[in-house]
Amino acid sequence: MDNEIRYSIIDSTNDEAQRQIQNGVAPKGDFVIRADFQTDGRGQRGNTWHSTNAMNLMFSYVYFPVKLEARHQFMLSQAAALSVAEYLKGKGVNDVSIKWPNDIYVGMKKICGMLIENTVSGHYIRYSIIGIGVNINQTQFPENLPNPTSLANNTGLQYNLDDEFSTIIEILRQKIYDISTANADALMRNYKSVMLGLDKTLIYRSGGKVFKGIIRDVDHNGMLTVEDAETHEAQQYAFNEVNLVIPEQKKENI
Secondary structure, eight states: OTEEESSSSOOOHHHHHHHHHTTTHHHHHEEEEEEBBBSOOOOOGOOOOOOOTTTTEEEEEOOOOOOOOOGGGGHHHHHHHHHHHHHHHHHHHTTTEETTTTTEEETEEEEEEEEEEEEEEEEEEEEEEEEEEOOSSOOOOOOOOOOBBOOHHHHHHHOOOHHHHHHHHHHHHHHHHTTTOOHHHHHHHHHHBBBBBSSSEEEEEETEEEEEEEEEOOOOTTOOOEEEEETOEEEEEOOTEEOOOOOOOOOOOO
């Protein structure tokens, strides 16, 4: 795409995007920072993002909304997650879902992680850095990663990363720009239609408590409602307040 800045190695695409903006050297308008390898890739909850050099897609899409209120920032998360889910389905991958708020899973294995960082001015988002890592060609992962998978693990094929990047970016740009005219309820319906755990009993952890829970709802602010399967009491959680407990997975290799 236009305004793509690519590095063979960098600390973090999100950090580089922020540096370029703050130093006044970023391209005009929306742009992408892409890297073959990150030395300090960041994920949600302060986690690191592991990827073998030149095997996967790691990029940050920087979006400058014309007028998007900060209270609607969850729409960006929804649009980004739906973009990757649509891409994977288009590659023939089955059982694709979104684990709240924006991880992408195949079955109970993680194929994509995101870190979205918004800078707000007044009541509006000045710009959003949408960091995305998608496992494409890597088929073997470190033992300490609990549940990774990749496109190659699911199809048995290897892919041209430039082609896959172009496809994802095209879908992402369209969904991001659609936010300005999107019906929030329609976006939410699409999000819920592929949401992992909606109306299903799974294991969750909140604080020191592990419990069987059922996701009943997510609102336009991204707040998650989980019902305790035993007490039937429902509680709302903000991001980081509740986590899905992933069953131990058999390691994948091809």
